[in-house]
Amino acid sequence: MAKLTEEQVANYQRDGFILIENAVPADMLSQLQRVTHELIDQSRSVTQNNEIYDLDKGHCNENPRLNRIKAPHDVHPVYKEYLRSQSLVELIQPLLGDNIRMNNSKLNAKAAQGGAPVEWHQDWSFYPHTNDDLLAVGVMLSDIGDDDGPLQMIPGSHKEPVLSHFNNGVYCGAIQPDDEAARLKDAVSITGSAGSLSIHHVRTTHGSAPNLGENPRLLLLYELAAADAWPISGALSAFSGMGQQALWDYFNNNMVCGAQSTTPRLRDVPAVMPLPPPTDASSIFQTQSSGGAKSAFDST
Numbered sequence: 001m002a003k004l005t006e007e008q009v010a011n012y013q014r015d016g017f018i019l020i021e022n023a024v025p026a027d028m029l030s031q032l033q034r035v036t037h038e039l040i041d042q043s044r045s046v047t048q049n050n051e052i053y054d055l056d057k058g059h060c061n062e063n064p065r066l067n068r069i070k071a072p073h074d075v076h077p078v079y080k081e082y083l084r085s086q087s088l089v090e091l092i093q094p095l096l097g098d099n100i101r102m103n104n105s106k107l108n109a110k111a112a113q114g115g116a117p118v119e120w121h122q123d124w125s126f127y128p129h130t131n132d133d134l135l136a137v138g139v140m141l142s143d144i145g146d147d148d149g150p151l152q153m154i155p156g157s158h159k160e161p162v163l164s165h166f167n168n169g170v171y172c173g174a175i176q177p178d179d180e181a182a183r184l185k186d187a188v189s190i191t192g193s194a195g196s197l198s199i200h201h202v203r204t205t206h207g208s209a210p211n212l213g214e215n216p217r218l219l220l221l222y223e224l225a226a227a228d229a230w231p232i233s234g235a236l237s238a239f240s241g242m243g244q245q246a247l248w249d250y251f252n253n254n255m256v257c258g259a260q261s262t263t264p265r266l267r268d269v270p271a272v273m274p275l276p277p278p279t280d281a282s283s284i285f286q287t288q289s290s291g292g293a294k295s296a297f298d299s300t
């Protein structure tokens with residue numbers, strides 16, 4: 001896979017997202033798929049959410065149903081291997097520069113026939129930084145069609161005001177579905193075959209409906225930041241209460257390319273702290289449900 005073209009960069013800047021088909025080399029894709037299916041299989045004996053798994057309703061030994069594998073880069077080295085591969089780095093450097101840090105990874109394994117929606121939100125509301133040179137790469141590890149709960153994006157929303165993600169004064173990690181400023185009617189679905197990937201800006205409004213398909217919808221997400229984008233205090237909760245040394249080690253251990261910066265680049269960006277928090281902020285699914293987010297995807 002070659003570098004992004006100028007046209008792809010311009011489309012990302014205009015829309016706040018792009019889709020790149022067949023981006024993952026075939027041998028890497030099959031390794032990622034094999035390991036992911038092994039991890040889903042290993043979740044059979046798990047009975048409640050833990051450090052690795054966020055379980056969907058109905059999960060059991062006979063029928064493993066996952067919302068998410070929480071930080072796959074910590075669970076198996078193949079996820080970091082792909083992240084640092086030339087084929088991926090060449091796609092993100094034109095957008096974030098030469099010094100790039102991974103803040104987190106997650107694998108949203110929206111279970112077949114009803115797997116949970118992700119309500120509309122801007123990632124920025126979860127973790128404001130000193131500048132907004134952050135994005136998420138979404139790697140499709142399964143074919144994702146319209147019925148499979150694909151990511152949906154609102155073109156141009158990354159340049160618009162940051163929307164409220166609060167319910168009754170508490171952060172709920174989702175916008176109000178009837179917020180007209182969200183322009184939800186303009187949504188574009190990001191569908192493609194396994195091995196395709198999307199890149200979306202941290203301020204792009206996005207969400208996804210339940211998976212009505214026959215198979216889990218497997219989307220590996222890397223949250224990436226320019227190394228001089230520093231999380232604003234309080235967003236450090238995103239790194240689960242680490243001390244300063246642990247944070248420094250985490251940042252250095254998770255560099256994708258180049259070097260970590262200790263000089264935050266400050267830009268005039270709209271930021272609202274995700275506080276007060278909901279009762280359970282352990283993942284976006286818990287944040288949205290315990291925060292009482294209203295569902296845009298309620299099928300009833």
Ligand SMILES: O=C(O)CCC(=O)C(=O)O
Pocket residue numbers: 106108118123149150151206207208219221284
């Ligand atoms: O998996 C999805 O469909 C959406 C994921 C997402 O937006 C998130 O985890 O922040």
